[in-house]
Amino acid sequence: MSVANIEPLDTLVHNIRQKRGEDVSLSDVVRLAEISTETFQAFFQAMNSAVLREMREIADYITAMRSEIGRLQAHDIRTARIPAAGRELDAVVKATEAATNCIMSCAEAVMAAEATDAAAYKTAVDEKMLVIFEACSFQDITGQRVAKVVETLEHIEARVSAFAAAVRTQDIAGALTDEEQQRAERKLRLLLHGPQLEGVGIAQPEVDSLLSSDKSNGNNSQSDIDALFA
Numbered sequence: 001m002s003v004a005n006i007e008p009l010d011t012l013v014h015n016i017r018q019k020r021g022e023d024v025s026l027s028d029v030v031r032l033a034e035i036s037t038e039t040f041q042a043f044f045q046a047m048n049s050a051v052l053r054e055m056r057e058i059a060d061y062i063t064a065m066r067s068e069i070g071r072l073q074a075h076d077i078r079t080a081r082i083p084a085a086g087r088e089l090d091a092v093v094k095a096t097e098a099a100t101n102c103i104m105s106c107a108e109a110v111m112a113a114e115a116t117d118a119a120a121y122k123t124a125v126d127e128k129m130l131v132i133f134e135a136c137s138f139q140d141i142t143g144q145r146v147a148k149v150v151e152t153l154e155h156i157e158a159r160v161s162a163f164a165a166a167v168r169t170q171d172i173a174g175a176l177t178d179e180e181q182q183r184a185e186r187k188l189r190l191l192l193h194g195p196q197l198e199g200v201g202i203a204q205p206e207v208d209s210l211l212s213s214d215k216s217n218g219n220n221s222q223s224d225i226d227a228l229f230a
Contacts, residue, residue: 068166072159085152088145095138095145102135 106128115121 065167068163072163077156077159081152081155085149088148092142092145095142099135099138103132106132106135 110125110128113121113124
C-alpha cells in the first residue's frame with residue numbers, strides 16, 4: 001500500500017516523517033495538501049453550520065422578543081391606560097372630598113338648629129338627612145371608578161407577566177444601588193403602615209388595652225409599644 005493511498009492526515013504525516021533523509025515524492029506532497037485542504041474545508045463547513053445555527057437562533061429570539069414587546073402594548077399603557085387610571089383616581093378623591101364636606105356641613109347645620117319648635121326642627125333635620133343620603137350615593141360612582149383602575153392594574157400585570165415569561169427573565173438581586181437600598185430601608189423603618197386591610201395590622205382593642213392599662217403607674221414601656229407596632 002503506497003503512502004498516497006493512506007487517507008488519515010496524521011498517518012500520512014507520520015509516514016512522511018519516516019522518510020527523513022530520503023526524497024519525498026511529489027505525490028506525497030500533493031496528497032498531503034489535498035488531505036489538509038479537505039480537513040480544513042470540513043472544519044470550516046462545520047464551524048459555519050454552527051455559527052449559522054447560532055445566528056438563526058438569535059434571530060428567532062429577537063423576532064419572538066419583538067413580537068412579545070408588541071403584545072406588551074407599552075405605548076397604549078403609557079399614553080392611554082395609566083393616564084386614564086390617574087384621572088379616575090383624581091375623580092374619586094374629588095368626589096369623596098365633596099361628599100365629606102356636604103355631610104359635615106349638614107351635620108353641623110343639624111347640631112346648630114334650634115329645637116324649640118319641634119315641627120320646624122323635624123323639617124330641617126329631614127331636609128338635611130335627605131341631602132346626606134344623596135351625598136352618600138357618591139360611593140357607587142367611586143366604586144365604578146376604582147374598578148376601572150383595578151382593571152388597568154390587572155391588564156398591566158398580565159402583560160408584564162406574559163412578557164417576563166416569554167423572554168425567560170428573572171429578578172436580579174442587587175438591582176438597586178446602595179443609596180437606593182438605604183433610602184428604601186429607611187422609608188420602611190419610618191413607615192407607619194397606613195390604613196390596613198381587614199384582619200391585617202393592629203386591632204383597635206389592642207391599642208385601647210395598651211393605652212388604658214396601668215395608666216396611673218405608667219407601666220407601659222417603649223418596648224411594649226414597639227412590640228405592638230412591629
